[in-house]
Amino acid sequence: MDYPGNIFVVAAPSGAGKSSLVKALMELDSAVQPSVSHTTRPPRGQEKHGREYFFTSDGEFDAMVSGEAFVEWAHVHGCRYGTSKKAIEDRVAQGADVVLEIDFQGAIQIRKTFANAVLIFILPPSWEELRSRLERRGEDRPDVIELRLRNAATEMARAGEFDFVIINELFERALFDLKAIVHAQRLRYSAQRRARADTFAALNIP
Numbered sequence: 153m154d155y156p157g158n159i160f161v162v163a164a165p166s167g168a169g170k171s172s173l174v175k176a177l178m179e180l181d182s183a184v185q186p187s188v189s190h191t192t193r194p195p196r197g198q199e200k201h202g203r204e205y206f207f208t209s210d211g212e213f214d215a216m217v218s219g220e221a222f223v224e225w226a227h228v229h230g231c232r233y234g235t236s237k238k239a240i241e242d243r244v245a246q247g248a249d250v251v252l253e254i255d256f257q258g259a260i261q262i263r264k265t266f267a268n269a270v271l272i273f274i275l276p277p278s279w280e281e282l283r284s285r286l287e288r289r290g291e292d293r294p295d296v297i298e299l300r301l302r303n304a305a306t307e308m309a310r311a312g313e314f315d316f317v318i319i320n321e322l323f324e325r326a327l328f329d330l331k332a333i334v335h336a337q338r339l340r341y342s343a344q345r346r347a348r349a350d351t352f353a354a355l356n357i358p
């Protein structure tokens with residue numbers, strides 16, 4: 153199945169910078185809209201229900217799983233996270249390109265469901281920098297940081313399965329790379345035909 157617009161999946165180990173990069177991309181490009189996930193993780197810092205996540209109880213998440221409400225879901229860092237079908241449908245209705253910030257397990261599932269999904273993996277420049285960013289972010293307890301760093305090795309081992317890998321060393325450079333991928337995908341022939349059907353018609357291109 154193809155998503156009618158473009159579907160971008162951004163995955164990274166915790167602390168690599170995916171949320172910052174996706175937020176910056178959306179501030180520059182209103183045609184890209186986020187898919188808001190459900191999670192059983194409690195809110196962090198300034199996170200708001202319905203903005204960063206739909207924060208749910210285990211029971212609510214179980215009900216969504218048994219009700220087949222998710223396109224994909226996974227256990228990540230001891231909590232559950234999932235992309236609801238509604239989150240995708242809402243963006244289709246808007247005719248938007250959608251960006252999913254999900255883990256590698258979800259990314260592989262999305263690629264199986266949406267053949268035109270573009271999978272992007274964000275890497276930190278080093279282990280030291282990854283740790284320092286998690287500590288500087290100051291949103292996770294030390295034991296949570298250690299768990300996320302342990303999981304990072306497993307996550308980063310899957311980077312080679314993604315269509316693109318961005319090394320988030322200098323933020324502006326990584327943002328440029330992310331914007332370039334989004335722009336290139338839009339210019340791909342299939343999207344071009346849809347976006348420029350009138351020109352193709354005017355030029356009598358079949």
Ligand SMILES: Nc1nc2c(ncn2[C@@H]2O[C@H](COP(=O)(O)OP(=O)(O)O)[C@@H](O)[C@H]2O)c(=O)[nH]1
Nearest residue numbers: 166167189225226228233234235253254255258
């Ligand atoms: N499979 C899947 N993973 C998700 C989803 N939403 C978030 N995640 C991933 O869950 C992990 C933890 O996310 P979060 O708790 O926000 O921590 P962060 O990585 O430090 O931002 C990250 O790898 C997210 O990409 C989802 O809907 N499905």
Ligand SMILES: Nc1ncnc2c1ncn2[C@@H]1O[C@H](COP(=O)(O)OP(=O)(O)O)[C@@H](O)[C@H]1O
Nearest residue numbers: 166167168169170171172285289320321322323
């Ligand atoms: N290129 C970068 N250089 C330095 N700090 C960064 C860079 N990218 C992100 N950060 C910071 O690192 C921390 C983790 O970024 P965040 O976007 O929350 O990562 P993730 O969503 O992948 O867990 C944040 O404090 C963010 O401001």
